[in-house]
Structures are given as structure tokens and as C-alpha cells.
Amino acid sequence: MTKLTFLGTGTSQGVPIIACQCAVCKSADAKDKRFRSSALVEYNGKTILVDAGPDFRSQMLAHDVRHLDAILLTHNHKDHTGGLDDVRSFNYIDRKAAEIYCEEKVLQTLRNDYAYAFAEHKYPGAPEWHVHLIDEHPFRVESLENTGDLEWVHDIGYFYRQADGSLVHSDNAVTEASRDGADIIPIRGIHGQMPVLGFRFGNIAYITDMSKLPESEFSKLEGLEHVTLNTVSYHPHHSHFSLDEALALSDRIGARHTWLTHLSHAFPRHTEFCRQLKELCRERGIHSDVEPAYDGLCITD
Template sequence: MRLWNMKTRLEFLGTGTSQGVPMIGCDCEVCRSADPKDKRYRSSAFVQYGGLDILVDAGPDFRSQMLRAGIRHLDAILLTHNHKDHTGGLDDVRAFNYIERAPIRIFCEKYVEESLRKEYSYAFSEIRYPGVPEWQITNIDDNPFLVEENVPKVRLSWVDGKGYEKIPCRQPEHLKSVEVIPVRGKHFNLPVLGYRFGKIAYLTDMNFIPEQEFAKLEGLDHFIINCVRRGKHLSHFSLEEAIAIARRVGAKHSWLTHLSHRLPRYEELCRELPDGILPAYDGLVIESE
């Protein structure tokens, strides 16, 4: 089911690099800026697509981002890669386990799951401490995959002194589902997935996109690409590279994310970017046409 014409809404929950902006202890002009658009949580996006609520990445600012955006329901979390600025908030999905009475579904590559199993060993142990996060992980690769609405197969019922008990429950006959197109990129030597939802594509933490992946980026209304600073960087696109890729992709609108304090302040950066390319900021909402 390829629903290219389905409307997509994307809210930027965070647009900052791994340390966020302002950076702890920094007195530079960007870190001291009073403009709210220069305050950047770690990168994450909330996508509403085909009636589903999908989060891309859950970094260390996850809790604050959910509260600020007033998000009370998630059908799935898609992870781009295993770095902490994209996975460090996953313990806080406990809040969603509690309000939805269901495990939260996570889609990621196998190596990302292996990394989560080490970093969050307590969430995977045989004898579990009551109240650890409940995740249901699905491995994906660079082939399109379906995300279904999260109508749980089990209900989590809290039993005092014991933790959650899992009670099987009936699924409706027809679940809403959407097809997501992963887009492969490289982050120095680490494989990363970006995601396309209809006419919006969100790519972060890349410094290389293989040639064949550009076919997946045709006909976009909005293209989001990471950019960390001016000048070559080992694992992220530079400002110059991000502009060149945005031009090649040729979406109606292009947005830069994962920005660091080494780029100019928001207003200044807007002035120097070519037509059709703008820096994203926390709280910005874009919609496909």
C-alpha cells in the first residue's frame, strides 16, 4: 500500500546536535542568544501520517519534548541509529506504557537492538524489576515496512508488588497501517536510516547517501537533512554539503536539522541560505501539500 497522496504532518521536537544548543558552559553568541529559535533540544520528529502517531528517535530530551508538544499517544518509535542523542530517552517510554497500558513498539536495525540490549540490560533481563520500560522491537532494514496502529495484543495490568501482568486482548479486524520508506545513509562508518512518510523525508546523522537512495527522494514536498557546521565533518554533512544535497533532491522545501552552535544564529542563517532551504527550529510544524 503506497499512499503517496496521504497528508503528512511533521513537528520538529528537537533540531540540535548531540550536545544540544545552548551547550553547557559555552558563552558564544549562539548559546547566549535570546531567540527561542536558537534553543535546540536533541534531534527528534513527531510525524502524523495516515492516522498514526510516529516518533522518529527518542533522545535524552524525550520527556521534555513529549511534555512541551503535549503528546499523549504514540503508535511507534522509529530509530535512525544507536547514538545516545537518539536513544537516550527510551527509559521514559514508561509513561506511555502506563497511560496506554501497552508495550511501545520500536522499529530499528538489528545492530541498534543489540546496542539497546547492552545499554538497557535491565529492560531485557529474565527476572525484571517491576516497572521497567516495556518495548516491543521489530527489526527493519532498508526495505519499505508497514507500521500498524498500536492496538495492543496484550494489556499491561499493574499488580502492586509484582509489576505488570500481561493480559491478552482482542485486536480489531482492521488495523490502520502506513508504509514507511527507509533511506540508507552513512554516518562515518555507521549505517543509519532516514525515513520517508508520503511526501516528507527526514534524514539525520549522515555524511553520505549512496547513489541508489536518491530515487527514494523524488517528488518530495519537504526534505529534511542534517547539517552540523560549516566545513567538512567526519560524520555529518557540512552546511555546504547539505545545501548541495538539498538542491539535488529538489523538494519544494528543504530544512536543516541537527544544528550546532558553530552555525550562525537562526535569523542570520536564514538570511544566508538559498531560496527554498531554511533551518528548522524546535516546535516548527510542516505539512505535505
């Protein structure tokens, strides 16, 4: 069974937007309060986070998350990577680096944005990341256990002390992969001009921050129970699906359920938006049950 919890369903500024006085931003309905987009997936015994934006800390606390086996990054925009410094809490508890899966281009941005996390001589308490490079080919998240304890060595950085007493730098830590794992299928998408990744976990696919889905990817989306699609506006947008594009895609993909995410205050309040989507789907004969996702929503297949 796959379980996906929406930790955030908001656009890059979140909802409410700072200082905005519109009816959506002022709504008292909890379903109109949206953290930056992120999802927690429990799949084949692994707990996997997709994206760690600026609301990462609040999201982990809100859902009492105590362990992550992997953090997958869809792309390098700050609303999807801005919370990565806060993996330090998991570093301390797990006594190991956080396992991060991303494309080479995303890693290059992380090296610029978080130079201190990649420095040769890190200061005490800098986040520990173990980066796995992925592309559009399927990959496996395995349980990676470091064979030693994480130790700070003055003025040099973090090291793992091995059973024989020797020290291995955390960037080169020896890890042991367990036999079990979760196989994940990346979905290639285009976000404006930028290649990004979505992910399929069993019969649930999580797609965000795309404005185009290449023909080659549709075969990876057959037979889905649930799919998420991003939309920020009724109007065409340079880097996200418009609502019309998202509805047309939901029909073509044909998952039993389509959940809209990365939502902005351009759409009405949750209850009104649900009603509007029902009507649009009926009018257009769409072969999927399309609803807006909301923070805290859990879906399973």
C-alpha cells in the same frame, strides 16, 4: 496529509551547550534553543516519533503528546536513544508496551545500554518495549492492540492477562493488527562508517546523522515537498554533512523545501543564518528553498 513537527533540531550536545558563552548559546531568541534532534510525524492516522534522545520527556511535555503509535530509531547514538526509559509514562497510560522500530544493530546496543529492560525478571516499573526489526525495505506501522491488560506479577515481570484468564509474558504478547496502517520508506545513509536510516512519509523525508547518501537512495527521494538534512559545520566533518554538502544535496534532491537540522552553535543565530542561506542559494542557483529548522516548526504536505 503528512504533518511533521520538529521536536528538536540541535546537535548531540543541544544548543545552548553547557557552559558555552558564545553569541548563539547566549541568544535570547527561542529559535536558537535546540533540543536534541527528533521529529513527531502524523501520517495516515498514526502518530510516529522519530528518535527518542535525552530530551524526549521535555519534548513530549512541550507538545502535549498523549499517545505514540510507533517510535522509529535512525541509529544507536545516545542523542537519539537516550530518552527511551521515559516511555514508561506511555506504558502506564496505554497499558501496553511501546512499539519500537529499529535495525538489528540498534537493538544490540539497546540490549547493552538498557539491560534491565530486557532482563528475564524485570523490576516493577521497568520500561516495556516491543521491538520490530526493520532494514532498508519499506515497512508498515499498524495499530497493535494487546488483547489483555498489563499486570505486574511479583518477582517475575509484566504479563498480559488474556480474556480466558491466562497470563502471557509481555515480550511474547499477543497483538492484533488493525487493517489500517502507515507505509514508510527507509532511506539508507552512512554516518561516518555507520549505516543509519532516514525515513520517507508520503512527500516528506526526514534525514539526519548522515555524511553520505548512496546513489541507490536518490530514487526514493523523488517528488518530495519537504526534506530535512543534517549539518553541523561549515567545514568537512567525519560523520555529518558540511553545510556545502547539505546545500549541494538539497539541489540534487530538489524538494520544494529543504530544512536543515541537527544544527550546532557553529552556525550564526537563526535570523542571520536564514539571511546567509538565502544568499548562498541565490549565488549557487539552488533549486530548493533552504532554511534552518527550529524546535516547534510544523511542516505539512
